[in-house]
Amino acid sequence: xxxxxxxxxxxxxxxxxxxxxxxxxxxxxxxxxxxxxxxxxxxxxxxxxxxxxxxxxxxxxxxxxxxxxxxxxxxxxxxxxxxxxxxxxxxxxxxxxxxxxxxxxxxxxxxxxxxxxxxxxxxxxxxxxxxxxxxxxxxxxxxxxxxxxxxxxxxxxxxxxxxxxxxxxxxxxxxxxxxxxxxxxxxxxxxxxxxxxxxxxxxxxxxxxxxxxxxxxxxxxxxxxxxxxxxxxxxxxxxxxxxxxxxxxxxxxxxxxxxxxxxxxxxxxxxxxxxxxxxxxxxxxxxxxxxxxxxxxxxxxxxxxxxxxxxxxxxxxxxxxxxxxxxxxxxxxxxxxxxxxxxxxxxxxxxxxxxxxxxxxxxxxxxxxxxxxxxxxxxxxxxxxxxxxxxxxxxxxxxxxxxxxxxxxxxxxxxxxxxxxx
Amino acid sequence: xxxxxxxxxxxxxxxxxxxxxxxxxxxxxxxxxxxxxxxxxxxxxxxxxxxxxxxxxxxxxxxxxxxxxxxxxxxxxxxxxxxxxxxxxxxxxxxxxxxxxxxxxxxxxxxxxxxxxxxxxxxxxxxxxxxxxxxxxxxxxxxxxxxxxxxxxxxxxxxxxxxxxxxxxxxxxxxxxxxxxxxxxxxxxxxxxxxxxxxxxxxxxxxxxxxxxxxxxxxxxxxxxx
Numbered sequence: 001x002x003x004x005x006x007x008x009x010x011x012x013x014x015x016x017x018x019x020x021x022x023x024x025x026x027x028x029x030x031x032x033x034x035x036x037x038x039x040x041x042x043x044x045x046x047x048x049x050x051x052x053x054x055x056x057x058x059x060x061x062x063x064x065x066x067x068x069x070x071x072x073x074x075x076x077x078x079x080x081x082x083x084x085x086x087x088x089x090x091x092x093x094x095x096x097x098x099x100x101x102x103x104x105x106x107x108x109x110x111x112x113x114x115x116x117x118x119x120x121x122x123x124x125x126x127x128x129x130x131x132x133x134x135x136x137x138x139x140x141x142x143x144x145x146x147x148x149x150x151x152x153x154x155x156x157x158x159x160x161x162x163x164x165x166x167x168x169x170x171x172x173x174x175x176x177x178x179x180x181x182x183x184x185x186x187x188x189x190x191x192x193x194x195x196x197x198x199x200x201x202x203x204x205x206x207x208x209x210x211x212x213x214x215x216x217x218x219x220x221x222x223x224x225x226x227x228x229x230x231x232x233x234x235x236x237x238x239x240x241x242x243x244x245x246x247x248x249x250x251x252x253x254x255x256x257x258x259x260x261x262x263x264x265x266x267x268x269x270x271x272x273x274x275x276x277x278x279x280x281x282x283x284x285x286x287x288x289x290x291x292x293x294x295x296x297x298x299x300x301x302x303x304x305x306x307x308x309x310x311x312x313x314x315x316x317x318x319x320x321x322x323x324x325x326x327x328x329x330x331x332x333x334x335x336x337x338x339x340x341x342x343x344x345x346x347x348x349x350x351x352x353x354x355x356x357x358x359x360x361x362x363x364x365x366x367x368x369x370x371x372x373x374x375x376x377x378x379x380x381x382x383x384x385x386x387x388x389x390x391x392x393x394x395x396x397x398x399x400x401x402x403x404x405x406x407x408x409x410x411x412x413x414x415x416x417x418x419x420x421x422x
Numbered sequence: 423x424x425x426x427x428x429x430x431x432x433x434x435x436x437x438x439x440x441x442x443x444x445x446x447x448x449x450x451x452x453x454x455x456x457x458x459x460x461x462x463x464x465x466x467x468x469x470x471x472x473x474x475x476x477x478x479x480x481x482x483x484x485x486x487x488x489x490x491x492x493x494x495x496x497x498x499x500x501x502x503x504x505x506x507x508x509x510x511x512x513x514x515x516x517x518x519x520x521x522x523x524x525x526x527x528x529x530x531x532x533x534x535x536x537x538x539x540x541x542x543x544x545x546x547x548x549x550x551x552x553x554x555x556x557x558x559x560x561x562x563x564x565x566x567x568x569x570x571x572x573x574x575x576x577x578x579x580x581x582x583x584x585x586x587x588x589x590x591x592x593x594x595x596x597x598x599x600x601x602x603x604x605x606x607x608x609x610x611x612x613x614x615x616x617x618x619x620x621x622x623x624x625x626x627x628x629x630x631x632x633x634x635x636x637x638x639x640x641x642x643x644x645x646x647x648x
Contacts, residue, residue, distance in 0.1 A: 039558040040557055041557040046520060
């Protein structure tokens with residue numbers, strides 16, 4: 001079907017150019033002068049160094065506009081959407097038609113992917129090129145077969161590190177944000193999933209990639225469960241269209257965390273003690289035989305805690321460097337042990353039914369608003385056990401804790417107001 | 423707030439009265455600094471991690487008698503551990519020459535003790551092609567961090583990477599390096615500057631070039647000692 005593609009222009013241009021007295025990186029869109037540095041031959045950009053050097057004396061290749069065919073595209077089957085999803089979907093289409101950026105702010109498990117089907121189809125039927133970008137490779141791998149199944153007569157290209165599809169033509173690109181590096185003024189619509197996830201969040205380089213990969217004035221649709229501060233600000237100031245889905249698919253409210261103050265938690269853990277409050281809480285969980293997610297701020301305190309708890313409780317510590325991570329998680333799922341101690345690596349994408357959650361040392365910097373909301377989102381995900389006990393152990397309240405609790409309460413209130421709760 | 427040159431974390435510098443007086447800038451975050459291993463003890467001549475007073479490599483170089491007279495010893499800053507490897511990777515093969523700034527405080531601290539008269543730095547050269555490819559000579563930039571006169575008169579003839587050679591191929595003395603012109607260096611002391619000291623072949627080969635120019639002593643300074 002893609003015979004009607006006319007051209008895929010690949011241009012060579014210098015990597016870094018000078019505008020007035022300011023440097024600009026053509027590859028990553030960086031214009032922060034601190035990130036440029038001079039070597040013997042010229043000036044190079046440190047922002048996107050991992051992709052090789054982009055400098056005043058080097059050239060980069062970039063792919064520019066293609067003219068695509070206008071085939072009728074459709075879905076292979078009817079996707080059933082809930083009322084909220086239908087509204088959200090309509091919102092996306094409107095945003096696309098008006099060329100406006102938009103944010104779909106939906107709590108975890110609200111079915112964000114199905115929401116964007118409609119707008120993708122609309123754009124494709126106009127002969128446009130659509131990019132579905134996400135910071136995480138596993139999302140691309142998960143979505144590619146799903147999109148392939150659901151879309152009819154659409155050439156889908158999946159791009160990620162090590163992908164076979166590089167250089168292929170298509171009209172729907174599912175890609176990691178890193179892979180947008182080679183695209184310049186290419187997409188008529190970009191859908192950006194998990195905007196707040198590592199590594200996209202707070203990464204100027206990747207933000208630049210997205211901005212330069214889309215055509216001038218082309219809209220971006222952001223999907224997230226926990227909008228960043230910047231997005232929240234834009235929402236509040238009405239500078240960004242948004243649509244909120246405040247409830248989970250099972251239509252119960254999100255559990256609101258309880259704060260329990262302890263004293264010098266992390267220092268005590270380093271000394272090999274554990275605050276009595278935490279021990280008592282864990283013991284009570286042991287009695288009623290409930291599984292618990294225990295989040296700690298860093299690997300060191302996690303190891304300490306594991307040492308303290310091992311003699312009394314069945315527990316395991318899972319962190320980024322533990323070799324049998326997958327095994328340990330699946331063991332936890334099958335209830336082989338009771339407490340899983342972990343760092344923020346498990347804040348997303350892990351669903352275990354009927355668990356309680358606690359964060360130890362919640363005042364640590366790593367637990368910001370988004371992290372806390374995501375962690376709380378681990379609890380009560382099962383239809384049969386929609387409630388859970390969520391405790392944040394901290395030495396003192398931080399702004400982030402307050403904001404997170406406020407955000408959860410606000411979403412619950414909103415759901416109540418819209419008479420959506422069961 | 424400054425960013426760490428390597429990991430781009432913000433460098434956590436708590437405010438104190440010391441900040442007012444201490445002008446030293448931090449280029450690496452404390453975590454990255456802790457991963458660097460400073461050279462301590464080891465071989466008296468080259469700093470290799472060993473229990474012998476003089477390591478076997480140095481004994482070999484000593485057996486080539488003439489070197490003995492001039493080449494005194496080698497000073498290295500850090501051991502070439504995994505983290506150092508990653509740094510060198512970024513510096514040389516990605517070409518991030520800003521990374522060298524990270525070593526500036528430590529390098530200058532070492533050279534503070536050196537008496538400055540009659541010392542000349544000789545950076546190890548790159549082959550022209552490699553220089554064009556990389557955009558800079560890391561040894562030259564390293565020498566520039568030390569505020570002493572630099573003499574860039576050595577040229578390199580072959581373009582194979584030292585790290586791609588076997589040990590035996592490295593220590594064979596050939597005309598890999600060459601002087602651009604004969605110079606008179608009577609009563610001068612030379613410090614050869616390089617990034618990594620592995621077998622010492624590079625340093626010794628360059629040292630040989632200066633035997634006839636009347637130098638008093640030849641030292642070498644390298645960033646890493648593997």
